[in-house]
Amino acid sequence: MLKCIPEKRLPIVFAQAISIVRRLEIRYLWINSLCIIQGDQTDWETESANMHEYYSNAFLNISAASSTDHSTPFLTDRDPIWHPFEVNTISPQRLYARRVPKTIGLSDKGGKLFTRAWAYQEAALSPRSVHFANDDLVWECRHHVKGQHAEPRGLMMSGAVGNAAKLPRCTYAQLPLPGSHAACFICTDPRLVLVVSAIHDDIDQTWHEIVEGYSSRDLTFPLDRLPALAGVAALYSRATQRRYLAGLWDGPSLPRHLSWEANYYPQLDRESLLQPSVYIAPSWSWASIMGPVQWALPRSIARKFKSCATILEATCDLSGLMTYGRVSGGRLSLRAPAICRRLSCPEPQGLLEDLDFYTIEGFSSFLPDCLLETNGESMQRVVSAASINNPQYKSHGGKVWCVLLGYHDLGLGEEPDDDDLLPRALVLGKTGDVYVRLGLIPELLDEPNPFLDAPEMEFTII
Known part of the structure; x- marks a missing residue:
């Protein structure tokens, strides 16, 4: 069993999650692949049986939805949301337009995480989650689902959030x-x-x-x-x-x-x-x-x-x-x-x-x-x-x-x-x-x- 793992040896997704909890002054971080002894069936079964306690009592669930694997960072610069353009009319105006928000749901448009069965209960059980999706940052709790730039669509269909799946x-x-x-x-x-x-x-x-x-x-x-x-x-x-x-x-x-x-x-x-x-x-x-x-x-x-x-x-x-x-x-x-x-x-x-x-x-x-x-x-x-x-x-x-x-x-x-x-x-x-x-x-x-x-x-x- 490894202890005191140097941060530079960790995959980028783990390192970025650590940076988030430090900014929030949270002392403990649960990562399945680090906290469960790999290759030990007994430890896997023991910890898996307690997952509902871990996630339902967590302060925050960090959802790295835009990462395809642990080597792909989720804290990155996103494409600009609003794009300026000019309309040549009698009174020329400078307007801003944005693309139609992609569905954050059961597809790879919101991120591979939303297609993984194991990630379902993580979001469903957690009292609050932050989803770092491909084109937006989405806050989810037991009362609200709010995107940084727009109302997210398709989250209910993903089974990850929404009144039907969020469990008090x-x-x-x-x-x-x-x-x-x-x-x-x-x-x-x-x-x-x-x-x-x-x-x-x-x-x-x-x-x-x-x-x-x-x-x-x-x-x-x-x-x-x-x-x-x-x-x-x-x-x-x-x-x-x-x-x-x-x-x-x-x-x-x-x-x-x-x-x-x-x-x-x-x-x-x-x-x-x-x-x-x-x-x-x-x-x-x-x-x-x-x-x-x-x-x-x-x-x-x-x-x-x-x-x-x-x-x-x-x-x-x-x-x-x-x-x-x-x-x-x-x-x-x-x-x-x-x-x-x-x-x-x-x-x-x-x-x-x-x-x-x-x-x-x-x-x-x-x-x-x-x-x-x-x-x-x-x-x-x-x-x-x-x-x-x-x-x-x-x-x-x-x-x-x-x-x-x-x-x-x-x-x-x-x-x-x-x-x-x-x-x-x-x-x-x-x-x-x-x-x-x-x-x-x-x-x-x-x-x-x-x-x-x-x-x-x-x-x-x-």
């Missing part, structure tokens, strides 16, 4: 709130007295929005899919007293959490369409795939969810020291209305152009979690590109089970109408005595609704 330090308490079954967040920050009541459905929707922002970011190592969000999960668990299940939350709203869908269309490539070759999470968790995910409904509609599934058991086996980190296995047993149908898919030509070639009889659309292949009479996820390139690769289709999770009420009235109900159903493939999630059915084609007379069945999903 809070404890959970049950308070009598007339007319609602509400959770009450009581902020314990002595500098901020804040009581916010939030309906549990809103808490669930906020988690969905966080996962949507986080899952679209990049990871070098697929095994970090859950650990890189562990700090945020730790605070949510503390606030809600719910049990964490590999990226989802146990409780009455678990069927709604299970209705996530893959969102590959922003970046459709062969690598993201494959099931990761290493085990990351059970198939019912969004963390089991590497692409972005979504719940795809606005908050006002998403809240109005009626569950039709009964969760019988849900467990995860932790791998390592992190309570909210990696898992080595998981099982979910449920009872719900279900029907058996046939899934059809073509030969692999044109796989990367469109995922709509997967069809299930009787349904207008099916959203697969990843590429699928035939497994005897049933279907399974494709794990390796070698499967697709193998001449024996079979993708012509097979038997699947469509399992109803529940309905979203699209209507505006107080009483739901059958025409306003949008079903969300899991599609499962059988492997031995258990099942694997293959995707989601977001809407119906059959009239009448095929689930109305469907028998309830029990499934164990791994």
Whole structure:
């Protein structure tokens, strides 16, 4: 372990961060790659489990967003914002114009940092951050997001900042709130007295929005899919007293959490369409795939969810020291209305152009979690590109089970109408005595609704 490292030996990004904290008269600076023993898995797991404490209790988060790596300085002269020009009219005038501000968000326009999954919780947990972006200096705290030269755009979409992702330090308490079954967040920050009541459905929707922002970011190592969000999960668990299940939350709203869908269309490539070759999470968790995910409904509609599934058991086996980190296995047993149908898919030509070639009889659309292949009479996820390139690769289709999770009420009235109900159903493939999630059915084609007379069945999903 190194001690008293000469400053001149440090990368320029670290040295510039040190200069900032010195100017602010801050005594301590946390840098992950310096404060975590490199190559020591135990120390990495121990410190990663405490990240929510480090960042949520920090005075300031320094976001070197414009640096592509630790050797690229972020304290540099930026291009001039305002440019003078003259207008030759009857009364010539000298005016100033500026370029349209670039989006500081989920793109390299704001900086590579905004595309990194590990950086998500650093900004989300910190009470205040300064983002040194490519073309602006942005201040962010729990109340404001302000650019030095203009209002920043796209920060909410980055998942780094905004009301949906900025988390107050809070404890959970049950308070009598007339007319609602509400959770009450009581902020314990002595500098901020804040009581916010939030309906549990809103808490669930906020988690969905966080996962949507986080899952679209990049990871070098697929095994970090859950650990890189562990700090945020730790605070949510503390606030809600719910049990964490590999990226989802146990409780009455678990069927709604299970209705996530893959969102590959922003970046459709062969690598993201494959099931990761290493085990990351059970198939019912969004963390089991590497692409972005979504719940795809606005908050006002998403809240109005009626569950039709009964969760019988849900467990995860932790791998390592992190309570909210990696898992080595998981099982979910449920009872719900279900029907058996046939899934059809073509030969692999044109796989990367469109995922709509997967069809299930009787349904207008099916959203697969990843590429699928035939497994005897049933279907399974494709794990390796070698499967697709193998001449024996079979993708012509097979038997699947469509399992109803529940309905979203699209209507505006107080009483739901059958025409306003949008079903969300899991599609499962059988492997031995258990099942694997293959995707989601977001809407119906059959009239009448095929689930109305469907028998309830029990499934164990791994």
